[in-house]
Amino acid sequence: MKLGDYLEKDLVLPELDAETKSDVLKELIAPVGVKYPEMDTDQAVRVLLDREKLGTTGIGDAIAIPHGKLEDLDQVVVVVGRSLQGVEFDALDHKPCSIFFLVLAPEQVAGMHLRVLAQISRVLKDEEFRRVFLEADGFDSLWQILKSV
DSSP: OOOGOOOOOOOEESSSSOOOOHHHHHHHHHHHHOOTTTTOOHHHHHHHHHHHHHHOOEETTTTEEEEEEETTTTTTTEEEEEEEHHHHHHTTSSSEEEEEEEEEEEEOOOOHHHHHHHHHHHHOOOOOOOHHHHOOOOOHHHHHHTTTO
16 A cells, blocks of 8 residues: 555645644645535534544654544545644653644544555654655645655
């Protein structure tokens, strides 16, 4: 399984403006609402915030992998965001997050959801990948890096 197969150009945000956890989630969900206008983006944000209450998805090393399941979703959706200034996300290492991989999955498809999360985790464990991701100059460079994983 290649993570790049689950990525779409219009769901990659190279420069997030958000400064809070909830604003990051809203900013990451916004292009999903444009691409899938039938999706209730407010509900998606609520699901993500509810998941955050169970435990932070800020896993450390500047990484957050917010995720949740939605009833009316037909496929796994992955949104990638980068915050050049970093955002306080209640990360396990108490440091700001700059790398965001948001995963939305259909309620009834647990296996695929877990495989995508596992692949994201594997990719993000690579310190060199994280460095290149954060240093990428502009959208095209970032997109090429993401498509290679």
